[in-house]
Amino acid sequence: MxxxxxxxxxxxxxxxxxxxxxxxxxxxxxxxxxxxxxxxxxxxxxxxxxxxxxxGIRPRYSLLLSSDESTGNHLFRNGCVFVQSPAGLVGHLYVMSGPLQVTNSSALPTILISHVICDYSSKSDSEESLMEEDEEYRYAFKTTSVEWKKLRPPKNMPMPAGACSFGRGVLYCSQGTLSSDTGGLWEMPQNQPPLPVLTSYLGRPFNSIQNVVKDRKGGLWFTDASTGFELDIRPKPKLPNQVYRVDTDGQNVRVVADGFGxxxxxxxxxxxxxxxxxxxxxxxxxxxxxxxxxxxxxxxxxxxxxxxxxxxxxxxxxxxxxxxxxxxxxxxxxxxxxxxxxxxxxxxxxxxxxxxxxILGGCTTICFGSTDKELLIGSGQRLWSFLMRVPIRDS
Missing domain, CATH: 2.40.10.500 (Thrombin, subunit H)
Known part of the structure; x- marks a missing residue:
């Protein structure tokens, strides 16, 4: 595209x-x-x-992208994840759309992945003056331009939902399709095909994995819910709606919490x-x-x-x-x-x-951005950047 x-x-x-x-x-x-x-x-x-x-008393924000005047589809719906490039002045943001109807009425909906390349620049002269007046507002970089690409997920990673940064790229939660042997956690190194990390719970298919987070000890925690079945994109669940943990190599998968709607x-x-x-x-x-x-x-x-x-x-x-x-x-x-x-x-x-x-209409996905004070917000048809007063993540 x-x-x-x-x-x-x-x-x-x-x-x-x-x-x-x-x-x-x-x-x-x-x-x-x-x-x-x-x-x-x-x-x-x-x-x-x-x-x-x-x-703070002087936060800043920017509307980075909007689908209002093009498709009107909710292209910034789920799985907001930011990957910083080694160069430091370019970042890669990946955001999943909501289910989009295709032209063939008998076919399942599809989900697109928005790849937003964010260019950052050093502070401007006016921002230098602002910082001299108030050292608490130290915005080292801000987005100056974006390039937006809409991508179709690979066929073996259908209906992606949540995601997190992982190794050399992104770890995606694939919800799967009506075939019970689809879905799971897939690693996609940048510019390479996806690699399976976990595709079942001891041979039993997941319902539709929603979100995943990585801890500092080498563990992946993820949520699995029957959302896909309710949307008619997944077969009848064979597991309860639960939370799981697995090592980053896909070994030692365990149920760690249940009792959720x-x-x-x-x-x-x-x-x-x-x-x-x-x-x-x-x-x-x-x-x-x-x-x-x-x-x-x-x-x-x-x-x-x-x-x-x-x-x-x-x-x-x-x-x-x-x-x-x-x-x-x-x-x-x-x-x-x-x-x-x-x-x-x-x-x-x-x-x-x-x-x-x-945000009018609310939002459905958020993640930290390039600077240690940036929050990126997906609100369906719109993608926002919001700059805080204090660091909200490690720089």
Whole structure:
């Protein structure tokens, strides 16, 4: 497919003039960006003073790409993963689309992979002046141009969902097709065919793997849910909806948690002591909503027993304010960022709602970007970059 080049990346300062609201009202303690949100802007809502410590008083954002005026399809839906090039000034972002109908009505939907090549430049003269005034705002790089390519996944890696950086490339969660022997975890080194890492649980097919995260001890944790069956792209499940762990070489696969409606997002904190799993059962695969079902982020302690990693002390960490927490990630301070129906909801390590990066229509996938202060946000038809005040990942 042809690529699209965009050289006019525009950056906007979020208006940070705050207005205090009297306590006792069922509204945030403080609001940013008084105008109502629109599809071309990002707004902020603060629920706790700790939110300002994260986003600061002068955060910036940019709408990198949009499919509004082309196909209108949700091309920035799942599996947002960023891979930094060795040169440092170019990064590769991979984002999966939602299921797209093909021209043949009898054929299964397809999922496209957006490959976005981000070019970064050194700070401009105006940014130099800004940094001299306030050293807390140190944006070493910002996106100056992007090249967008839409790719079809290889036939042996159908219907990709989540992904994470892995080795020399990306590890994809392939949901599979109506054939029971498809799906699994596949490594795709850059510019090379995919390689199978794990394609079944001891011979039994997975339902449709949703998301995967890699820990620092050489383990892969992933969620498996019956989403594909509900969308008529997978056969009837032969396993419960569960969370798994496997070594990065595909050996020693184990079930580590069960009892979920639809486990979807997954994240591990910096020191590897806590695993977060989101249950998105409140929104069914067909888009219908049941507010009595889970829209919950659960936390688990990761412990070692007899040389294996186990999950203990399951607890409710947070409940989404709106929609469901489709994706979750942890920053270097243990804060949790969740892609929800109102935008990116931000929680303290103790589960306190700090604030909201509000996006009209919500978002479904997030990941860290090139700089240690960049958050990349996929909201269906739009791809955003948001720059924080403090580092949110290791540089």
């Amino acid at each position: 042809a690529s699209i080049k965009k050289n006019d990346i525009k950056w906007c300062d979020v208006n940070t003039k705050a207005e205090r609201i009297e306590r006792g009202q069922k509204v945030p303690l403080r609001l940013f960006n008084r105008p109502s949100p629109n599809s071309n802007s990002i707004d902020l809502k603060q629920y706790h003073s700790g939110f300002e410590d994260v986003v 639809r486990p979807t997002g997954i994240a591990v904190n910096k020191d590897g002591s806590t695993l977060y799993v989101s249950d998105t059962d409140a929104i069914r695969a067909d888009g219908s909503t049941d507010p009595t079902r889970a829209a919950t982020i659960y936390a688990f302690d990761i412990i070692q027993r007899s040389g294996s990693s186990f999950l203990t002390n399951r607890r409710v960490f947070a409940y989404a304010r709106e929609g469901v927490p489709s994706a979750v990630i942890c920053d270097i301070e243990g804060r949790v960022f969740a892609a929800c129906g109102d935008g990116v909801e931000v929680f303290s390590p103790g589960g306190i709602a700090l604030g909201l990066i509000e």
